[in-house]
Amino acid sequence: MQNAFAETNREVYNSGIDVRFSGSTCVSLLTFGKRIYCNNVGDSRAIMIRANSITDPAPQAIALSRDHKPDDPEESKVILESGGRVDSYRDQQGNQVGPMRAWLKNENLPGLAMSRSFGDSTAARVGVNAVPEVMMFDMTPEDRVLVLASDGVWEFLENQQVANIVYPFYAQRNAEGAGEALVRAAYKRWKKEGENVVDDITCIIVFLDVKKRE
Numbered sequence: 001m002q003n004a005f006a007e008t009n010r011e012v013y014n015s016g017i018d019v020r021f022s023g024s025t026c027v028s029l030l031t032f033g034k035r036i037y038c039n040n041v042g043d044s045r046a047i048m049i050r051a052n053s054i055t056d057p058a059p060q061a062i063a064l065s066r067d068h069k070p071d072d073p074e075e076s077k078v079i080l081e082s083g084g085r086v087d088s089y090r091d092q093q094g095n096q097v098g099p100m101r102a103w104l105k106n107e108n109l110p111g112l113a114m115s116r117s118f119g120d121s122t123a124a125r126v127g128v129n130a131v132p133e134v135m136m137f138d139m140t141p142e143d144r145v146l147v148l149a150s151d152g153v154w155e156f157l158e159n160q161q162v163a164n165i166v167y168p169f170y171a172q173r174n175a176e177g178a179g180e181a182l183v184r185a186a187y188k189r190w191k192k193e194g195e196n197v198v199d200d201i202t203c204i205i206v207f208l209d210v211k212k213r214e
Helices: 002-013 073-081 159-169 175-193
Strands: 026-032 035-041 045-050 060-063 084-090 096-104 110-112 133-138 143-149 203-207
Touching: 002 035, 026 045, 026 143, 035 045, 045 159, 060 159, 073 084, 143 159, 143 175, 159 175, 175 203
Parallel strands: none
Antiparallel strands: 026 035, 035 133, 045 060, 045 143, 084 096, 096 110, 143 203
């Protein structure tokens, strides 16, 4: 998977697309039997929904990935050691506005609000990279649903809120309905709180049937 991410990044750079200030995040899951590997670059995210029964009214959201943000201590260290700086936008009075971002040391560029991505060649000069963080999990019979989604879903919805929206569709075996409900919920939150801006909202819903070990 690490080789695949590296090759994808090379193809992005060789695609002819201007990637100086544009790129992409990625979260992917790879399964071998009951073992699952989560590979993540950026702030797309994956969660597992665990429940004691099909009709459990209180499903549990379990994070399978970690958002890569410039103010995370581990991520910030890479940026600073690469000659960059971590700061937010500043208003005319010098007050911080919005999330922390990755910048060139002496220029107000690129202001990327994540610390790993494909492309984003300007940010790559100060340590932003496409090396995936790999996490491993063993699935149990109580694991019911996987949710992978871009950051537009997670901007205003917590992991548990997403689980509560998606899980009622599991008993109906209606993954498409679960995806539509999640997209609608995320869109409504953006329209309410996003100041007429709606970020990318993409999700994948996977229903599981993990057998008990004989």
